[in-house]
Amino acid sequence: MKILMRQFFGKNHSWSTTGQGIARGLKAQGHEVDIFSTNGISHFPEDLKSNLVGYVEENSPKMMKGFADHEYDIEQVYDCQISYTSMKNFPGYLGSGHRNRFGIWCYEWAGKNVLPNGFAKHYQSCDWLCPPSEFAKRVFLESKIPEGNMKVIPHGITADSYRKTATIDLHTKKNFKIGVVLGQNHKRKNIPGLLTAYGKAFTNKDDVCLVFKAKEKPVTQGFEVSLHGCIDRFKKTFPQHAEVRIVSEFINDMSDFYRSVDATFTMTHCECFYYPALESMAAGKLSIAPNWGGQVDFLNDKNALLIDGIETRADTTSMYWEAKSNAIWFQPSIDDAADKLKYAYNNFEKINLDIEADKEAVYSKFDWQNIAQQYLHLCT
Numbered sequence: 001m002k003i004l005m006r007q008f009f010g011k012n013h014s015w016s017t018t019g020q021g022i023a024r025g026l027k028a029q030g031h032e033v034d035i036f037s038t039n040g041i042s043h044f045p046e047d048l049k050s051n052l053v054g055y056v057e058e059n060s061p062k063m064m065k066g067f068a069d070h071e072y073d074i075e076q077v078y079d080c081q082i083s084y085t086s087m088k089n090f091p092g093y094l095g096s097g098h099r100n101r102f103g104i105w106c107y108e109w110a111g112k113n114v115l116p117n118g119f120a121k122h123y124q125s126c127d128w129l130c131p132p133s134e135f136a137k138r139v140f141l142e143s144k145i146p147e148g149n150m151k152v153i154p155h156g157i158t159a160d161s162y163r164k165t166a167t168i169d170l171h172t173k174k175n176f177k178i179g180v181v182l183g184q185n186h187k188r189k190n191i192p193g194l195l196t197a198y199g200k201a202f203t204n205k206d207d208v209c210l211v212f213k214a215k216e217k218p219v220t221q222g223f224e225v226s227l228h229g230c231i232d233r234f235k236k237t238f239p240q241h242a243e244v245r246i247v248s249e250f251i252n253d254m255s256d257f258y259r260s261v262d263a264t265f266t267m268t269h270c271e272c273f274y275y276p277a278l279e280s281m282a283a284g285k286l287s288i289a290p291n292w293g294g295q296v297d298f299l300n301d302k303n304a305l306l307i308d309g310i311e312t313r314a315d316t317t318s319m320y321w322e323a324k325s326n327a328i329w330f331q332p333s334i335d336d337a338a339d340k341l342k343y344a345y346n347n348f349e350k351i352n353l354d355i356e357a358d359k360e361a362v363y364s365k366f367d368w369q370n371i372a373q374q375y376l377h378l379c380t
Contacts, residue, residue, distance in 0.1 A: 001079040005036070006081070011040070022372050028368075031376075033051050050069075052067045080101075080376075081093075087115070095125075103122075106139065108293075109329055110329070123146075132153065132272060137150055153374045176262050179261035180265055181214075185224055186225070190266075203238075204243070223320060266289050269318070271293040273295070286355060303358070307332045309330050
């Protein structure tokens, strides 16, 4: 089939990672894939350059030529189109054909009609809306999108990367290394809660280090926070705190990072999938995460320590596009998280042996070729 994917493909955005994985899965099964990147070509992968028919920089209308031997033709009709983008873009990004149009998106906050105004109606611009988790599907259902128009298809991983053994130097001598992967320094990620739980669990006498894979970025939106500001406040609150480090440089293969830590940790208020939990599991490492959201599709008591908490009203300043006063998120328990961290500190080696033993089953289920096949099964 001739397939068009028009969406983010550059930088390190989760939408880009998903698009790249699906494109590789489709190519591996012999399909012809044209890629149009809507956020430039920074960090665009070498193995997909021959598929890039064009691109625009984010928020720019100027169309640029890609690396493929042909250019994007707005008049061309494709057999299949796939796009991971906000729903408001579906009419334009899925407009090169009238069948096999698959829109991927999710919104992290729950609640009745919580989607930004005008978004929900755009399910009609795709043949299937494909949320990545049952939680993401729930959010769409609460905004009156018909269940019969949706198919849950999870995100995936590149299995061959997780079969490697390479690690990276995290510049710590501590025995128990807890990884925190932050693609976005946003309020919904609950960085202060994460640091508070860590501060309650450990002191500088413990053989532990919290390692952020993150970057400090200027705070320009109301839903953003300063990572350094959060850490500075943590250090003042917990003067005898355990070690904290930040890895900010680009890592070409993130599986190297997951193999270098002993567990991953999040106190996020809301996630529709939460990639780091799946990636941690694929690396044979324990996840410590809230028992709410998209990650509970694949995390359980055998591969994770799930943090208790309660549903509560979301901070409306955390929301994208539009604040909704009835929005719901999860408030994970600080005390339970601290207890789970201490339990992991004492038992991570044994727990990780069991997770390591299940890796091949994870690869079989979540490899991008399998995920791509699930989209192909929807084709008519």
